[in-house]
Amino acid sequence: MSEITTDETPVVRMVxxxxxxxxxxxxDQVDLTLHRGEVLALLGENGAGKSTLMNMLVGLYQADSGEIYVKGELADINSPQDSMALGIGMIHQEFMLVGNMSVAENIVLGMKDLPFVPPMAEIREKITELSKRYGLQVYPDKIIQDLSVGEQQRVEILKLLYRGADILILDEPTAVLTPGEARDLNEILKKMLAEGKSAIFITHKMDEVMEFSHTVQVLRRGKSVSVCPTKSIKRVQDLANMMVGRDVLFSLERGPYNPGEVKVEVKDLLALPVGGGKPVLDNISFSIRGGEIFGIAGVAGNGQQQLTEAITGLLKVNGGTIYLNGKDMTNKTPLQIIKTGVSHIPADRGRMGVVGDMSVGDNLSMKKYRTVELSAHNIIKRGLVRKFADRLIELFTIKTPNQDTSVKFLSGGNIQKTILAREIDSCGGILVAVYPSRGLDVGATEAVRQNLIKQRDKGCAVLLVSEELEELLMVADKIAVMFEGRIMDIIDAKDAKTEELGMLMAGVERRDI
Ligand SMILES: Nc1ncnc2c1ncn2[C@@H]1O[C@H](COP(=O)(O)OP(=O)(O)O)[C@@H](O)[C@H]1O
Ligand SMILES: [Mg+2]
Known part of the structure; x- marks a missing residue:
């Protein structure tokens, strides 16, 4: 990590x-200072105000009060074009690309000094040159909606480089990436920083904070609560505690492993891709007992998603059987499967899972209205519903003004927490959780993991798909590794070793380890 000089005029000063x-x-009266060549890690729980602060720096929101200085001058930033003219560019938490346009068109879209008919040949050439220089593979003529999330993000970065940004704001850039893609992104960032660019980096991943940043600033409930050099941080735990404002547990409470009856039984499952080719699920067999967390490890895209879709009725299989709570539920509808007691936390929580116009309270209780917990003689008891919703809001630290707020006004992380709280709480024997802690802050991650274990201790069968081995080792009782649609092996979590799991994830057969 290069040294930075702090005696020059800061490139950004928010006052x-x-x-x-x-x-x-x-x-709430936030100050932030960024020097040339500096990487500032901006940390805080979901809803702490990080994206809002950065959106003001790029002109998407206007502050109620306060000033912004860029390179020493008082700046009046009213639009992203204004901030771009000052050399500031942002990669947003939700991408802002136009799906049905090409990579090249997206990169120049909205540029101020572009002629009416853009010189596409020239633009393509410059894109190719930049992508070589930074080792960012992109194809200018590809259409955005055909690209993976990682590729789309490379386009976002290229867009900033193309426009000559030297102050980069990255809002949780690795939250949506696979571990491999995150590593690539981090390499690209290092190249940009080596050229003297400055960056504000929002992330929940502590290893990235320690590796990349010179300075750490923590926001809590809208206030800046601490700014310090990264070097001065002795323990990652201290950072986590600073963000949450209390001690975060890094070891979880769990009851003894006491498996009951088999609740999920998958036998010789086969799923073929539409249009032919290698099976996406290739002869998969395993079972999960009550009181057991069955983890699935693997690099995203090796069939984990399809497996959970097959179990929850979203994907038809071509062969094999799925027994849930003792019943043959192979190729049944999602509704029939929910009725046998299956809860599902899907990977794509943006498109499924909540009704934006409904309140947080109603979203939390909608699966339970008809149960004795919330109604009597078929009449919903509003008082019980309110108490129930407040309890979940507290348990999962959902940041919302109150339970009557529409879900659409919550920050992304808090919408996720709402779904997690509802699904985990309503679990009727079987819980399928796909990347449940992705994009969540440390406090929420802890709550999610602890609640998965709580369901297990209550006798639920839990299927947990995760990209983080650390999470699986901490939470699961058994770990299966998937590679190219197959299960490479199933290991007792207490005997599992990270290196061994890593080899299996890369497709190395057990006999070769
Ligand atoms: N456009 C908006 N309208 C209403 N409330 C918002 C809007 N954007 C953010 N908020 C609220 O402001 C707070 C801070 O949100 P945000 O800056 O997105 O947090 P972070 O990025 O730290 O997770 C949250 O309580 C969020 O619900
Ligand atoms: Mg945010």
Whole structure:
């Protein structure tokens, strides 16, 4: 990590920034200073106000009060074009690309000084040159919607480089990436920083903070609570505690392993891709007992998603059987499967899972209205519903003004927590959780893991798909590794070793390890 000089005029100085949204004080008199060549890690729980602060720096929101100085001058930033003219560019938490346009068109879209008919040949050439220089593989003529998430993100980065940004804001750039893609992105960032660019980097991953940043700044409930050199941080735990404002547990409480009856039984499952080719699920067999967490490890894209879709009725299989709670549920509908007691936390929580216009409270209780917990003689008891919702809001630390707020006003991480809380709580014997802690802050991650274990201790069978071995080793009782649609092996978590799991994830057969 290169040294930075702090005696020059800072490239960015945000002074006393305050921003309200209806019912929320998103930023409360926040100061932030960024020097040339510096990487500032901006940390905080979901809903702490990080994206809001950065959105003001790129002109998407206006502060209620406070000033922004860029390279020493008081700046009046009213649009992304204004901030780009000052050399500031942002990669957003949700990508802002136009799906049905090409890579090249997206890169120049909205540029101010572009002629009416853009010189596409020239643009393509410059894109190719930049992508070589930074080792960013992109094809200018590909259409955005045909690209993977990782590829789309490379386009976003290229867009900033193309426009000559030297102050980069990265809002949780690795949250949506596979571990391999995240590593590639981090290499690209290092190249950009070596050229003297500065960056504000929002992430929940502590290893990235320690590896990349010079300075750490923590926001909590809209306030800046601490700024310190990364070098001065002795323990990652201290950072986590600073963000949450209490001690975060890094070891979880769990009852003894006490497996009961088989609740999920998958036999010789086969799923073929539409249009032919290698099976996406290739002869998969395993079973999960009550009181057991069955983890699935593997690099994303090796059939984990299809496996969980087959179990929850979203994907038809071509062969094999699925028994759930003792019943043959092979190729049944999602509704029939829910009725046998299966809860599902899908990977894609943006498109499925909540009704944006409904309140947080109603979203939390909608699966339970008809149960004795919330109604009597078929009449919903509003008082019980309110108490129930408040309990889940507290348990999962959902940041919302109150339970009557529409879900669509919550930050992304808090929408996720709402789904997790509802699904985990309503689990009727079988819980299928796909990347449940992806994109969540440390406090919420802890709550999610602890609650998965709680369901196990209550006798649920839990299927947990995760990309993080650390999470699987901490939470699961058994770990299966998937590679190219097959299960490479199933290991007792207490005997599992990271290196061994890593080899299996890469497709190395057990006899060769
Ligand atoms: N456009 C908006 N309208 C209303 N409330 C918002 C809006 N954007 C953010 N908020 C609220 O402001 C707070 C901070 O959100 P955000 O900056 O997205 O947090 P972070 O990025 O740290 O997770 C949250 O309580 C969120 O619900
Ligand atoms: Mg955010």
């Amino acid at each position: 006393n920034i305050t921003k309200h949204f209806p019912g929320v004080l998103a930023n």
